[in-house]
Amino acid sequence: MEFASMQLSIREVSRLLKVSEKRVNEWIRRGILRADAINHQYQLHRSDLLELASSGEIDVRAEIFSSTKPDDGDAFLLVDALRAGGIFRRPGGTDKLAVLRDIVDTLTLPPRVDREAVVQLLLAREAMGSTAIGEGIAIPHVRRPILLSGCAASISLYLLERPVDFGAPDDKPVFAIFLIISPTARTHLLLLSRLSFALHDSELRKVLARRAPSADIVGEFQRIEDVIRHRARKDARQS
Structure with a gap:
């Protein structure tokens, strides 16, 4: 497939x-x-x-990552995308709108991109239902993903000093926010699926919860990336 x-x-x-x-x-x-x-x-x-x-309520088979034919090679790797997007320590805000505005303001975007339009797209998605997945983590995204042709795929992680209410299913305020930017819809879906898989990992959640150094966070993603490759190869051999 x-x-x-x-x-x-x-x-x-x-x-x-x-x-x-x-x-x-x-x-x-x-x-x-x-x-x-x-x-x-x-x-x-x-x-x-x-x-x-991505809601965190169900598991994700590693098979979903196998038999894929990426357009831009290593840009599909979680670790590469995270390094491209960066890990940011932010003070947080009094509400979801303030936090999303702050996040969008820090993104590296081409001059042609209307940042306010990006904020409104994210807010419209939140109005449909919170993108918080529980345990203090959220993945703000829109059904029509943020696509920027010619840009490298990236995942930006924002660790908030003051957690903010995102209307999470477990009622816990959000302190870790991931935002995906992709050059194609295919890249967006693959990154979202891999990120969803990674965030089921209890050790990664612990590292995020203690706002660990960036190198430790990247190391956990590298470990999980290795797990994805191993399981995908195993599924391929069994199919």
């Missing part, structure tokens, strides 16, 4: 998320997952699948 295939069947979603097809159908009925009826069969979009995976 190539990552370029954005449409997934219920059976494929069931296998990738390690849940029953009955559960997938239930998510569709409840509106948790959006699906299109094509030839009397449901088809789900990969971006919606990753939206659910």
Whole structure:
């Protein structure tokens, strides 16, 4: 299965998320997952699948990273994307809007990009439901990802001195915010899926919670990247 295939069947979603097809159908009925009826069969979009995976409530199969054909090679690696985006220590703010404005102001963006428009896109997504995934972590993003042609893929991490209320499912204020910028939709989806996988790791969460030095955080992502490669190779051999 190539990552370029954005449409997934219920059976494929069931296998990738390690849940029953009955559960997938239930998510569709409840509106948790959006699906299109094509030839009397449901088809789900990969971006919606990753939206659910990024909630932190479900596991993500490493197989989702295998058999991919990236357009820009190592730019798909989590560690490279994190180094490109940077790790920032920020004071935080009194509310979500103030924090998002501060984050967007620090991004390295081409002059043509309207920063206020980016803020409004992020706020519109938050109005649909919080992007906080629990344990003090949020991944603000939009269903139409922030795509900047000609720019390297990046993940920026913001560690807040004063956590802010993001309406998280566990009611915990957010202290760690990840923001993804990508040159293509495919890159965005792959980075989001890998980041979602990484944030299930308890050791990484501990490092983030103590606002560890940047080198330690990058080291944890490198360890997880190695796990992704190992599991993907194992899945490929078993298929």
